Amino acid sequence: MPPKTTVVNATATQPPVFLVSVVATSVIFTWLYNSTGGSLLLIIVLHTIFDICTTGPLGRGADGDACRRAWDRSIANHDGA
Numbered sequence: 001m002p003p004k005t006t007v008v009n010a011t012a013t014q015p016p017v018f019l020v021s022v023v024a025t026s027v028i029f030t031w032l033y034n035s036t037g038g039s040l041l042l043i044i045v046l047h048t049i050f051d052i053c054t055t056g057p058l059g060r061g062a063d064g065d066a067c068r069r070a071w072d073r074s075i076a077n078h079d080g081a
Contacts, residue, residue: 029047032046
C-alpha cells in the first residue's frame with residue numbers, strides 16, 4: 001500500500017502562530033458581527049472565505065493572492081456599508 005501524503009500548512013502547525021491567528025480571527029469576526037447589528041450571514045460568508053483560503057484548495061499554494069483579494073473586497077464592502 002502506498003504511503004499517504006498530506007498537504008499541511010507549516011504555519012498552522014506551529015502552536016504560537018495558530019493561537020495568535022485564532023484569537024485575531026475571533027476578535028475580527030466578533031467585531032464585524034457586533035458592528036453589523038448581528039449579521040450572521042456576513043460572518044458565515046467571511047468564515048467560509050477564510051476556511052477556503054487557509055485550509056481549502058486556495059490555501060495550499062494554488063493562488064494565495066486570490067484569497068487576499070477576496071478577503072479585502074469583503075472587508076471593503078463592509079466598511080462602505
